[in-house]
Amino acid sequence: MRNMTALATVALATAITFAGPAMAQQKGEILIGTQCDRTGPTQIVGIRICPAFQDYVNLVNSKGGIEGFKIVAPEIDNEYKVPPAVEAYERQKQQGAVSMSLYGTPQVQALNQKLEEDKIPSTSPGFGISASADGKRFPYLFPVAATYWSQGAAAIKFIKDKLGDLKGKKIAYVFYDNPAGREPVPILEDLQKTEGYELRTFAVPPPGVEMGAQVLDITQRYRPDFIIDHLFGRSPSVAIKEYKRAGFPLTKVIGLVWASAEADIDAAGGWQVAEGYHTMQFAGAGDDFPVRQDIKAMYKAQGKEPPKEMDDTVIYNRGLLVAALHVEAIRNAVKANGGQKPTPEQVKKGFESIHEFTLGGLVPPLKVTQEDHEGGGWVQIFQAKGGKFVKETEWFRAYPEVVSNAVKKAE
Amino acid sequence: MFHRESGVFKTSYAADMGLYPLPIARWAVAAFAGLFIVIAPFALSEYYVSILNLILIACVGALGLNILVGYTGQISIGHGAFMSVGAYTAANLVTQLHAPFWITIPAGGVMAALIGAIVGIPSLRIKGIYLAIATLAAQLIIEWTINHVPAISGGVQASIQVPRPTLFGTPLRTQTQLYLFLMAFVVLAIVGTSNLVRSRVGRAFIAIRDQDIAAEIIGINIFHYKLWAFAISSFYAGVTGVLYTYYLGIANYEQFQLTVSIDYLAMIIIGGLGSVLGSILGAIFVTLLPIMTRWFLEDFGWLLFSQADLLNAIPNLRLIMFGGLIIFFLVVEPEGLNRLWRNIRNYFRVWPFSY
Numbered sequence: 001m002r003n004m005t006a007l008a009t010v011a012l013a014t015a016i017t018f019a020g021p022a023m024a025q026q027k028g029e030i031l032i033g034t035q036c037d038r039t040g041p042t043q044i045v046g047i048r049i050c051p052a053f054q055d056y057v058n059l060v061n062s063k064g065g066i067e068g069f070k071i072v073a074p075e076i077d078n079e080y081k082v083p084p085a086v087e088a089y090e091r092q093k094q095q096g097a098v099s100m101s102l103y104g105t106p107q108v109q110a111l112n113q114k115l116e117e118d119k120i121p122s123t124s125p126g127f128g129i130s131a132s133a134d135g136k137r138f139p140y141l142f143p144v145a146a147t148y149w150s151q152g153a154a155a156i157k158f159i160k161d162k163l164g165d166l167k168g169k170k171i172a173y174v175f176y177d178n179p180a181g182r183e184p185v186p187i188l189e190d191l192q193k194t195e196g197y198e199l200r201t202f203a204v205p206p207p208g209v210e211m212g213a214q215v216l217d218i219t220q221r222y223r224p225d226f227i228i229d230h231l232f233g234r235s236p237s238v239a240i241k242e243y244k245r246a247g248f249p250l251t252k253v254i255g256l257v258w259a260s261a262e263a264d265i266d267a268a269g270g271w272q273v274a275e276g277y278h279t280m281q282f283a284g285a286g287d288d289f290p291v292r293q294d295i296k297a298m299y300k301a302q303g304k305e306p307p308k309e310m311d312d313t314v315i316y317n318r319g320l321l322v323a324a325l326h327v328e329a330i331r332n333a334v335k336a337n338g339g340q341k342p343t344p345e346q347v348k349k350g351f352e353s354i355h356e357f358t359l360g361g362l363v364p365p366l367k368v369t370q371e372d373h374e375g376g377g378w379v380q381i382f383q384a385k386g387g388k389f390v391k392e393t394e395w396f397r398a399y400p401e402v403v404s405n406a407v408k409k410a411e
Numbered sequence: 412m413f414h415r416e417s418g419v420f421k422t423s424y425a426a427d428m429g430l431y432p433l434p435i436a437r438w439a440v441a442a443f444a445g446l447f448i449v450i451a452p453f454a455l456s457e458y459y460v461s462i463l464n465l466i467l468i469a470c471v472g473a474l475g476l477n478i479l480v481g482y483t484g485q486i487s488i489g490h491g492a493f494m495s496v497g498a499y500t501a502a503n504l505v506t507q508l509h510a511p512f513w514i515t516i517p518a519g520g521v522m523a524a525l526i527g528a529i530v531g532i533p534s535l536r537i538k539g540i541y542l543a544i545a546t547l548a549a550q551l552i553i554e555w556t557i558n559h560v561p562a563i564s565g566g567v568q569a570s571i572q573v574p575r576p577t578l579f580g581t582p583l584r585t586q587t588q589l590y591l592f593l594m595a596f597v598v599l600a601i602v603g604t605s606n607l608v609r610s611r612v613g614r615a616f617i618a619i620r621d622q623d624i625a626a627e628i629i630g631i632n633i634f635h636y637k638l639w640a641f642a643i644s645s646f647y648a649g650v651t652g653v654l655y656t657y658y659l660g661i662a663n664y665e666q667f668q669l670t671v672s673i674d675y676l677a678m679i680i681i682g683g684l685g686s687v688l689g690s691i692l693g694a695i696f697v698t699l700l701p702i703m704t705r706w707f708l709e710d711f712g713w714l715l716f717s718q719a720d721l722l723n724a725i726p727n728l729r730l731i732m733f734g735g736l737i738i739f740f741l742v743v744e745p746e747g748l749n750r751l752w753r754n755i756r757n758y759f760r761v762w763p764f765s766y
Binding site for chain 2: 047077079087
């Protein structure tokens with residue numbers, strides 16, 4: 001027995017010692033460093049958004065890559081913790097990544113300074129800080145998706161269109177009590193001055209799995225004309241369920257982007273419970289996009305079933321959007337570089353020249369510039385109707401001057 | 412093999428109380444110091460140095476927590492919060508007063524020590540698992556406060572950007588520069604802890620851990636020393652927080668949540684409670700094990716999984732392997748890696764004549 005354990009220890013130690021990290025990069029390959037969270041607190045997003053990224057990269061490679069270059073996107077799971085994210089970043093940098101797809105708000109913030117020092121561009125869709133839309137102050141960070149500020153403004157515009165006039169109307173802002181949850185508040189307060197609505201904020205303490213009393217307070221005592229939900233994780237579904245139970249019409253609720261996936265509807269008890277619920281999206285939801293059909297065809301050609309992650313179209317499509325923008329930025333960079341392999345700096349310029357790239361309607365009409373790394377702050381509203389999300393509005397952006405003032409003011 | 416004790420005669424009390432009883436121990440430490448201070452940062456590539464940096468930061472925190480848990484026998488699951496106290500103190504000093512690191516690091520430590528001492532007050536009345544819950548409350552209160560008081564948390568998203576530390580006018584940017592910067596504090600922490608635990612204060616800590624009533628009877632002021640233990644331990648935690656802030660260039664409360672407290676507890680339990688070497692081994696183990704299991708799975712994972720499943724399998728398997736290895740090492744040696752090392756050393760000490 002003693003010998004067995006000793007043997008096992010030695011065997012394990014040897015195996016781990018000889019298992020060094022694979023560092024070599026092949027010629028003719030372009031590397032995108034990606035991070036993910038498939039096991040941590042945000043895994044509900046990670047397990048769908050990351051396979052989508054890989055599927056898109058495989059699709060591009062199956063069609064011959066980018067201008068002859070094969071894309072490699074090694075993925076490292078950071079468990080939503082900062083030290084593994086730092087390790088992953090350093091490793092992918094060493095491997096020669098030309099762009100990074102970071103994952104998670106604290107991770108993006110922790111690595112922002114490294115990105116600037118190493119001059120490597122990174123996307124941070126829905127993570128990080130709204131002020132990073134400012135390309136002058138955050139030159140290597142590309143939020144690409146609509147920031148929380150743009151989302152808050154868009155929600156107000158949507159409500160205004162629904163209710164006609166906002167003067168004297170009561171809006172409840174229900175948010176997850178963390179910095180990301182609080183972020184849209186200044187925008188809502190700014191707009192209050194011009195639109196004249198009454199605003200009350202309701203902080204949901206994490207993890208937000210028990211909201212019964214709070215929802216009663218909102219729906220029975222405050223009686224808002226519209227509710228904006230800015231919740232994460234398990235809490236959006238809890239909120240939907242409780243609104244339903246309190247008899248509040250879900251047609252008067254709009255969820256911001258992390259409260260708007262099929263998984264949330266399922267967790268709330270299915271589509272009949274959530275009927276009428278409005279959701280905000282920064283990538284098109286649903287199956288009617290050519291790129292999704294291409295991916296299905298790619299799997300079919302390999303004799304496989306399309307992955308079940310595709311069924312959650314909201315999150316999966318966001319993964320496609322992020323991957324597509326990376327590929328597009330690299331394509332721009334390769335072209336600008338005369339067909340040669342680009343440097344990270346050139347890929348940054350590639351991001352900044354993304355324009356009129358819509359991927360069959362899945363990607364909003366972004367115009368990323370050196371100043372505007374958000375690309376405009378476009379969103380679409382979908383409504384839960386008869387078992388799926390139905391598009392309610394086209395791509396739109398709201399109060400751009402209010403949002404850009406806030407971006408400029410942020411220090 | 413390592414230690415030849417025969418022929419070493421001590422002729423003074425000072426020699427008997429020395430940190431290293433044997434000359435070979437001194438040489439070994441000097442060799443290790445040379446390897447890690449002079450050779451490692453320049454011989455290794457940036458990626459490996461960055462891993463070492465994460466270990467160095469963890470070392471300081473683990474040493475501090477071990478003073479409290481391992482030496483004094485008081486438990487704390489609020490150390491993540493004490494780190495954030497240090498981090499935000501330093502971040503505010505840097506951004507508002509442009510204080511240099513040799514002010515912010517002690518300041519962060521002192522602030523954390525003050526808060527830690529306050530949190531330690533209940534330890535006079537409550538012990539063990541009850542104290543654990545009291546410190547857990549501290550973790551939550553501090554997290555909430557940082558999150559909700561803009562005067563502390565500064566800018567957007569409760570995070571404050573901090574410029575790199577500067578030494579003689581040059582900002583320390585590269586991993587190698589940061590490595591040497593962090594190493595200086597790790598050396599201070601190691602020397603400080605090893606000397607603390609064989610001082611009057613350290614012996615009082617150990618007496619309290621072993622039997623607090625007996626300690627009180629022989630004249631140790633328990634309240635006084637328990638608070639000191641909390642304060643010193645929190646000082647280390649605060650310094651860890653500041654180092655972390657400098658290393659990443661940002662103070663963010665999400666880096667110091669409850670899971671971090673648990674990680675540090677895991678470090679000292681795996682490494683060995685009540686030992687300096689154990690804290691370091693634990694910090695190395697807990698930081699390196701997930702990274703190494705990933706290397707291992709990337710190299711050998713294809714034996715079990717298809718390429719597409721591998722991406723999903725690696726993070727999950729890594730957690731399972733991580734947990735499994737922790738259990739394995741604790742079963743092999745419940746007193747931690749430090750004891751494991753000493754067993755190996757004792758075996759070779761008399762080798763090949765083991766009886």
